[in-house]
Amino acid sequence: MKNTAANFLIYGIPIPLICYSLSVGPGSTVVTWEMFGEWIRLRLGMMEVGEVSSEVALGKNILERIRLPRVLLTFLIGSALAVSGSALQSVFRNPLVDPYVLGISSGSAFGAALAIAFPLVQINISAFIFGLASVLLTYIFSFSGKNSSIIGVILSGMIVSGIFTACLTIVQYMSDPYQLQAIVQWTMGNLHHASWGKIGHAITPIAIGITGIFIMRWRLNLLALGDVEAKAVGVNPQKDKIILVSLATLITSASVAAAGIISLYGLFVPHLTRMLVGPDNVRSIPANIFFGGSFLLLIDNFSRSLMEFEIPIGIFTMLLGAPFFLFLMKKNKINWV
């Protein structure tokens, strides 16, 4: 019974939710259900472009150029962050990490900003390189001697995040007002610039990353037990870890380059998924792909419709994620030393 409900929530919700989300947003006088019906018929080839009224043509533009790319990009990024957070939690054996806590988001944001201000390399590539650099730094800093503790990882992530945020400020300081505006918009975590172009840039790296993690999802269980436990059954965990962290970083950097920093989303969604299907990654990784997408879409619908103006989504996820982080911190107190 619980299984059926969970499966419905994870795999049944996305399509209806995507359809519903297309109806959310400004322009509701133009985009009505009637118009929506005509648009579907138009798209299915049951009507010719000449036959539709100007209102429907306007609505078609809103749907196809604004809402559809936004809804799809939101879903994509929600999946991306949930999968990447889930993989990182297993690899680091730490329920309190996500791309944001580990500093990957800040590193990628710096990389992206650098590429906007000084367009020498592509934004995606620059975001990936700095994202990878930041997670490596966090990993190295977190060791004292041969051990790294849960709290050590979080503190080093904070420091690394701080370093890259400072560097980002320098870039902002040096860039001209137009670039500055673009950079600030990004770092707030914003989806309202969604376009087919952005989807085009983000989809390849995110698809590669998600596919890779999906294939290796059973190995995540082994890594989550620990290094010695992996070696004890004949697996050298180092190679797997490098591949998985790279894939998670690839996903994160692509989503940061497309939508900025969406804080803590990758932290709390894997926990919600775990509550639904259990910790086994064989089931939870596919669940994160779908549930992660749906949930961010749900949050984004609120951020679009709650106020007259749009609330940047990064603020929402931070407000949801922070209490969750505190809850997990209390719950895991045994691991603090």
Next chain:
Amino acid sequence: MKTSVAISVKKVDFSYGSTKILDQVDVDIQKGQFTVLLGRNGCGKSTIFGLITGLEQYKTGSIKILDKERKKLSFAQCSKIMGFMPQSHKPIFPFKVKEVVLTGRAAFSGFSPSAADKKLVLEALEELGIGHLADRPYSDLSGGEQQLVMIARVMVQQPPIILLDEPTNHLDVYYQTYVMQSLRRMCDKGMTVIAIMHDPNLALSYADKAYFMKDRKILDFEQTESSNQAAFLEYIYNIPFNEIPNSGKSYYLPKNDK
């Protein structure tokens, strides 16, 4: 000629930094026997295990597992001939018992476990008498049950040799006995079992062969140069022992001078 030696350690030195842990250690572990390794805390028992299992690298001497040099075996090759249960660890995520045990097949089934793997898991759990725990979260189990789960995880590798680092640690008397009997049964079916232990009496009552570590060397309990076994144990543990004979076997208790 086929040797009956499972693991052969020859002239191995090992140091952590400038602290010498092992000095020209020699030992042969016989096939099909239950061998125990004892000694005081920090004497290097786990280090020997680390060297045999490849967690640590040795620079001098040689370690042969079924006649193959340890250094030349990869983790994956090793996993087919040898299983290793590390000291108990703290679980982070509440994986189900069967999911934990299934990870023991990772070296064999790359990215996805097969139906045969899942069957092996249930068989191993049944064999250890913990089949009813299969769907319980590992993190909710008692220390003894967790220990048995980790033994099952080694068993699903189906290795001819298994090494266990303190399998009876933190266990009550019931589980200590249960674990030792399970290991004894595995040995009787032809497996080679090597365990690090702390309690000499528990170890001696189930094992075929006992080795003790002292001053960076491994010593054979039966070929001691001391006048008797109690004196030998006094040398090992730095406290006097009484030997208490009991129907052909002896128990050794620390002397109580009160």
